[in-house]
Amino acid sequence: MASNLRFQDKVAIVTGGCKGIGRGCVDVFVENGAKVAVFDIDDAVGQTMKPEGPGEVFYIHCDMTKEDQIKAAVEATIVKFQKIDCLVNNAGWHPPARTIDGFSAEEFRKLLDLNLIGYFLACKFALPHIRKTKGSVVNISSGAFTVGQPDAVTYVATKGGIVGMTRALATDEGRHGVRVNSISPGCVWTPLFEEWAKTAEKGQMEQIKDISILGRFADPREIGMACLFLAADATFTTGEDLSCTAGIERGYGIKMK
Template identity: 40%
Template structure:
């Protein structure tokens, strides 16, 4: 039997990058997936790749409680239940130290990266209690080891990792598991665009390879494979885990 047979997954930020890799991996593993994303063009592209019977594409922003609530309700109306909520939506900009970060930039990062988890949990936990499902959060290694010129982003990901553990304790009595995946560098459209804009593109690509002890910056599929495991019944006794999927980056940069 497929690892995620009969599972229904609600995934935020799933139309591109790591989110899209996860959506495709979930579908290959037998799940049905509802993807909420504010990028309507990327959502349409995803719909064109996938059977409408297996995918529910929902345009909306995780910064709106009403839109999150409506998206969760549409998922249940379409597929009958929710087994998994994967909180993947996030942004990394601006690239600044703390004293140069504006209040608006700080608030926007926290609203998208962290408060979105409050919204999906507030409106989705009742569904997960019914199915004894689970929550997966996309965090980042920088939340534990830091990153220069990304203070607000690092703060959101450190908060995401800590929040994962608190949520695991709160919802364990209901049979609901909560875990996180922690990538380091991953080639996504956003990262490729950023690297192409750098003066020394070759040097940047070498740097991104070098921060991983295994020697290369991966594609999103390596994150997706671990995500499939963490939301599957194979991980039924795993909760509160903040799982590095980082090629050993947390062990120390090679250069």
């Protein structure tokens, strides 16, 4: 009898998998039978993660700005599971809103280390193993790159870099049978977004909802399901950026004040 678990006995890495979008990806993959290595620095959460489902979680403490830790985490995944079928690059951060005048070059460099170079390094060390399984990479970008989010120039730049890197990697890795795609989420109700909401000005939350055609925020699991689709089902798709924004590109004529 065939299993309806879409990633059974396959191995995925999810960076930044303890909270938010990363946790949504972990939960969906585990429910579909995957063995998931979670790279994160949140020890308190990571070591107690027990998502429901037939899959398995293996937490590895990893600072995604440290090359040696990323390399060691990939090696630990291989020791534990012997293979890698999918890398989900998700670890990242969104700085507080400000114009370019409020950012220093050093702050930008630190953000690049996490939001872009961390993705590059995870790909660099995981791809030799992913090529053996003819697996895939899914990079989490942001709808902010598409619409040009205000007061977020450094963040938007890093997310645009992710999409560009995705397309270039897809071109290179196709010869190995490896697919590389990205997802650009819109407004997702994550712990980081929830913290921002506590300081939002009156009416700001409704305004953000209004630029979405569906008029709501996404649940992290919804991005996880899109990620599973790219990893398990979209077998003739590579070099693409999947927009999961509920149509904010259509509604961005409503100006953000």
